[in-house]
Amino acid sequence: MSEHAIEAVGLRRTYRSRTGWLRPQRREVEAVRGVDLTVGNGELFGLLGPNGAGKTTTIKLLNTLLIPTAGEARICGFDVVRQTREVRRRIGYVFGGDRGLYDRLSARDNLRYFAELYGVPGREQKRRIAELLDLVRLSGRENDRVEGYSRGMRQRLHIARGLLHRPRVLFLDEPSIGVDPVAARELRQTVADLAATGTTVLLTTHYMAEADELCGRIAVIANGTIQALGTPAELRHHADGRQVLEVEAYGVGDAQLAVIHALPGVREASVVVTGAAQVLTVQSDAGVDVQADVLRALDGVRLGRVTARQPTLEDAYVAIVNRVDAQALPVEAVAV
Amino acid sequence: MIAVGALLHAKQLSRSPFEIATALIVPVVQATLAVYLFRAGGEPGRLLEAAVGAGLMGVWSSVLFGSGGAIQNQRWQGTLEMIMLAPRPPALVVLPITLATALTGTYAMVATLAWGRLLYGIPLTFAHPLAFAVAVPGCIIGLGMFGLLLASTFVLLRNANALTNTLEYPIWLVSGMLVPITALPGWTGPIAAVLPTTWGARAVREAATGSGPTWPSLGICLAISLACLALGAIMMTHVERRARAAATLALA
Numbered sequence: 047m048s049e050h051a052i053e054a055v056g057l058r059r060t061y062r063s064r065t066g067w068l069r070p071q072r073r074e075v076e077a078v079r080g081v082d083l084t085v086g087n088g089e090l091f092g093l094l095g096p097n098g099a100g101k102t103t104t105i106k107l108l109n110t111l112l113i114p115t116a117g118e119a120r121i122c123g124f125d126v127v128r129q130t131r132e133v134r135r136r137i138g139y140v141f142g143g144d145r146g147l148y149d150r151l152s153a154r155d156n157l158r159y160f161a162e163l164y165g166v167p168g169r170e171q172k173r174r175i176a177e178l179l180d181l182v183r184l185s186g187r188e189n190d191r192v193e194g195y196s197r198g199m200r201q202r203l204h205i206a207r208g209l210l211h212r213p214r215v216l217f218l219d220e221p222s223i224g225v226d227p228v229a230a231r232e233l234r235q236t237v238a239d240l241a242a243t244g245t246t247v248l249l250t251t252h253y254m255a256e257a258d259e260l261c262g263r264i265a266v267i268a269n270g271t272i273q274a275l276g277t278p279a280e281l282r283h284h285a286d287g288r289q290v291l292e293v294e295a296y297g298v299g300d301a302q303l304a305v306i307h308a309l310p311g312v313r314e315a316s317v318v319v320t321g322a323a324q325v326l327t328v329q330s331d332a333g334v335d336v337q338a339d340v341l342r343a344l345d346g347v348r349l350g351r352v353t354a355r356q357p358t359l360e361d362a363y364v365a366i367v368n369r370v371d372a373q374a375l376p377v378e379a380v381a382v
Numbered sequence: 383m384i385a386v387g388a389l390l391h392a393k394q395l396s397r398s399p400f401e402i403a404t405a406l407i408v409p410v411v412q413a414t415l416a417v418y419l420f421r422a423g424g425e426p427g428r429l430l431e432a433a434v435g436a437g438l439m440g441v442w443s444s445v446l447f448g449s450g451g452a453i454q455n456q457r458w459q460g461t462l463e464m465i466m467l468a469p470r471p472p473a474l475v476v477l478p479i480t481l482a483t484a485l486t487g488t489y490a491m492v493a494t495l496a497w498g499r500l501l502y503g504i505p506l507t508f509a510h511p512l513a514f515a516v517a518v519p520g521c522i523i524g525l526g527m528f529g530l531l532l533a534s535t536f537v538l539l540r541n542a543n544a545l546t547n548t549l550e551y552p553i554w555l556v557s558g559m560l561v562p563i564t565a566l567p568g569w570t571g572p573i574a575a576v577l578p579t580t581w582g583a584r585a586v587r588e589a590a591t592g593s594g595p596t597w598p599s600l601g602i603c604l605a606i607s608l609a610c611l612a613l614g615a616i617m618m619t620h621v622e623r624r625a626r627a628a629a630t631l632a633l634a
Contacts, residue, residue: 061629111463113627134469145460150397151390159390162383163468163475191397207464 051215051246052085052108056117059103077103079270080117085248085263087214090241092261093250096367100270101250102141105217108248109139121215135165138208138216142223146204149193153184153203156192157210164211178206182236198229205236215246222256234260254360266363268370278359285329285357285365288313291337293326294350305343311336314368323350329361383470387478392485401486408443409493410501412436416494416560417502430505433498434590435560438521438583440490442554444483445525446532446546453479453536454546472622473530473615480529484522491518509592517589520600521582524607528578530614534621559583578606 059078064070078100085091095101106112108119110130118125124132148156157175166174179185182202192200201221208216218237222230230253237260241247251257257264258278265275274281298317306326307315311334317324326344330336337354357365395401416432456462456479465475498504508514535545555561556570557579563571574580581603588594 109467111467111626112629113623131469134467137467139464139467141460143460145458146464148390148394148459148461150394155390155393159387160464160468162386163465163470165469 049087050084050120051087051089052083052091052119052121052248054081054083054104054108054117054119057081057104057107057114057119058116059100059107059112060115077270078107078114081267081270081272083265083272083275085246088241088244088246089263090237090247090249090261092257092264093248093267094252094254094257094264094363095250095267096252099268099367101267102219104267105139105219105248105250109137109217110134111139135211136214138211138213140204140208140216140218140221142201142220142225144197144200147192147200147207150191152189152191153179153195153206154188156203157206160207161210166210174210178209181209181239182206183232196229198225198232201225201229201233202236205233209240213245215248216240218247218249220250220252222251222253230256254358254363258359266366268367273370274366281366282357282359282362285362287332288329288357288361288365289332290355290357290361291328291330291340292351292353292355293328293340293344294352295324295326295344296322296348296350298324298326298344298347302343302347306340309336309339309343310334312340314364316364316368327361327364329357329365383474384478384481387475388481388485391479391482395482395486405486405489405493409437409440409490410497412439413494413498413501417498417504419560428591429498429502430507431587431591432560433495433504434491434586435583436498437491437494438559438579438586439554440494441484441487441522441525442557442559442579443550444487444490445480445522445529446550446553447483453533466622466625471615471619473534473611473618476533476618477526477530477611480533481523481526483529484526487525488518488522491522508590510589510596513589513596514586517582517585517596517600521586521603524578524582524603527607527611527614531610531617532614534614534617553577553579556580557583576606578603578610581606 057078058076058080061075061077063073065073081100081104093101093104103112107114108121108126110126110133113127120126121133122136124136126133148159151159154175157178158171161171161175176185179188182205184199184202184206187195187199192203195203205221221237222233225233234256237247237249241260249257249261261278263275263277264281265272266281267273274284303315303317303326306312306328311330312328313331314329315326317326328336328340337352341349341352413433413436416436417429420428420432453462453476456465466472468475495506499506532549556566556574557577558566558574559579563574563580566574581599584594585596585599585603588599589596
């Protein structure tokens with residue numbers, strides 16, 4: 047058995063597209079620009095990053111759906127380009143969202159079909175499907191058509207499908223996207239149980255709490271490269287020497303955000319929209335009190351609660367990602 | 383795996399409201415088209431041949447849209463990546479889909495004949511009923527294998543629909559499903575000769591009308607189809623790799 051479940055060295059992927067016939071324009075996008083990582087057997091590893099950072103492309107390079115433009119990757123010691131079938135026998139792939147299932151078939155039929163495809167022996171199929179339906183709590187609804195399932199139920203069925211052939215490595219690409227909090231908690235429990243049984247899991251997510259709760263190690267990817275890698279505790283150090291001010295506001299614009307970002311001592315400033323309100327988060331040097339200056343910059347904006355606190359893993363993540371963005375992009379408000 | 387896959391894909395296809403509506407309307411349209419075409423040509427005695435030809439058009443449409451459309455549907459559903467990720471030869475993964483579409487195409491044949499009987503009183507008296515009963519499934523299986531060859535190109539193309547639409551009418555025209563090949567320009571002859579659809583249509587027609595021995599045509603249809611299957615399997619492996627390089631398995 048290979049020492050590492052996942053190994054990637056200098057992994058790169060460029061997407062090329064062409065538009066127009068008379069005056070064709072070629073476009074190249076470098077989605078992954080040299081990713082190196084190793085994940086041990088039985089490890090639960092998180093890959094975090096903003097939209098377009100290269101998370102899904104990295105997963106698709108590792109699970110054989112894409113061929114790398116450069117670099118190498120091995121799963122359980124098998125090369126993802128040359129030993130595709132060996133790799134596929136050992137991996138499961140689950141992605142978030144509504145797609146990826148046969149909606150007009152029942153959960154049982156979906157699982158039966160994928161069991162055949164993934165080579166689960168006929169005599170074992172019935173037992174395995176029943177076992178997985180129990181695991182993802184879909185027993186009793188297995189004969190209903192998938193089109194009538196909620197997002198959470200579909201997501202659980204996705205997981206069952208990914209586990210049919212007892213993969214040694216499971217790729218979970220944002221499995222909790224759009225899932226309600228209760229279903230997301232159940233999903234986290236399922237993932238944790240899997241890791242406890244020795245399955246190696248590579249999880250991509252936007253949710254910091256999810257990564258913090260589940261993952262032994264986390265890699266933060268932005269702009270196609272890994273910007274930081276370590277345990278959640280190690281990553282928190284990226285926000286060392288900082289303090290955080292959170293202001294609930296209604297109507298903060300890009301101009302005000304730019305002013306706040308330019309204030310002395312301010313390291314990061316971002317706005318997240320939550321329902322009708324916005325939450326302005328300002329990270330500053332620990333020794334500098336920026337609260338008065340920030341409130342002055344927000345003159346005329348209706349404000350709610352103002353809180354000063356110590357940095358969390360999420361703040362460390364924002365610090366890492368913004369460090370990359372600052373080199374390429376202007377500061378802007380982000381809606382979630 | 384092929385049997386279970388074909389069955390479940392047929393189940394998924396037959397539950398689509400679009401497929402159901404198409405299956406209800408198209409055979410009526412095609413039966414009407416065929417009947418009036420032959421009546422206008424002053425050959426009312428060949429109405430059964432017309433109905434069988436129209437039924438075959440339905441089977442071909444089903445296979446073509448099944449192969450092209452099903453691959454595109456799989457892409458839209460997000461299942462194309464999932465099935466291509468299976469540790470199986472890509473051809474084995476796609477073959478059940480094309481067979482399923484051929485199976486649903488059988489319905490097109492039956493429905494066209496039934497509508498022809500009901501609406502236009504076409505007598506369903508086959509010259510060789512047993513040969514007809516063998517030729518129709520043989521032809522359908524042959525077309526399913528041909529569909530695999532087509533499907534290999536659809537895996538590569540994100541806009542597979544464009545190619546599907548372009549191929550529908552020329553193929554049934556050149557294959558002589560409705561209009562005799564002899565009525566077409568000479569240059570279409572060699573194209574017709576290599577298409578399994580031509581021989582399949584001929585076999586079914588021969589069985590229905592007794593215009594010739596069914597088995598040689600059916601044999602040639604299946605032989606060409608097997609060649610298509612072999613070529614399709616090789617192409618599918620090549621195309622799957624190219625699709626992974628070009629990132630066309632997913633929508634974006």
